[in-house]
Amino acid sequence: MKKKTKSLGILYIVSTPIGNLKDITYRAIEILKTVNIIAAESINHTKKLLNFYKIKTKITSFNKENEKAKSYIILKKLIINENIAIVSNSGTPLINDPGELIVKMCHKNKIKVVPIPGACSAIAAISSSGISTKKFCYEGFIPRKEKKIENMFYNLYLEKRTIILLETSKRILKSLNIIMKIFGKNRKITFIKEVTKFWETIKKTRINKLIKWIKLDKKRYKGEILLIIEGNTNLHQKVITYNILETHKILKKFLMNSSAIIATSKIHNINKNLLYKYILKNKMT
The missing domain is CATH 3.40.1010.10 (Tetrapyrrole methylase, N-terminal domain)
Structure with missing residues (x-):
């Protein structure tokens, strides 16, 4: 049975x-x-x-x-x-x-x-963003602390896929300024607020222009926000990543700054002058 x-x-x-x-x-x-x-x-x-x-x-x-x-x-x-x-x-x-x-x-x-x-807010946002939908990565909420935000975007600098992010109205300007510092002012970005709701806003532009635009009116960034950021299209260029900066930071404890830069450039196969200019510009000497 x-x-x-x-x-x-x-x-x-x-x-x-x-x-x-x-x-x-x-x-x-x-x-x-x-x-x-x-x-x-x-x-x-x-x-x-x-x-x-x-x-x-x-x-x-x-x-x-x-x-x-x-x-x-x-x-x-x-x-x-x-x-x-x-x-x-x-x-x-x-x-x-x-x-x-x-x-x-x-x-x-x-x-x-x-x-x-x-x-799904992420899919709704990317479908209306005007930025490539062929390949994308969802990174969720941007961290709260500045150092963690920097680490996140240094690690995302080389990302070729479109990046989907969430952020709050209280932290949006701080996060956008850090993104601009790392990604540069010309990276394409779509700002989407209150998707499907009465105050829905979709604005595609470049990062520096977006910051100027939302500063003109506080109402423009009140509500639930998604950011759709274009992937890196200049991968033939060597870039300063978070790992490179960490290597320099460690070596600087044991060497003179100039020697630490030379050693770091050799370890990561990056132009020493490019690295020096970046460190000087960001006051990391």
């Missing part, structure tokens, strides 16, 4: 609107209506969407603070054949949002994971 196979629930990863409540699929609405529980990053935020579509499904909190504990609770419910939908505050879950742990747990326990595609 065959042993009866135990039924398991399904975990749905449901994309929700970024800002405009109408940016949701029929399938997503159907799933949200029929699952046993909706696990939401913010209950109050998600209730606005549920009320708009008259969805009465039970809702539970699932955020960065309680993700680990709630993942085990959700797993137990899935094992007893309950279906659960994960939603973030906006867009596609797991992109800078909680959910990675429970998805891994589901794969480990052979529980079906079903993505319900829809809105």
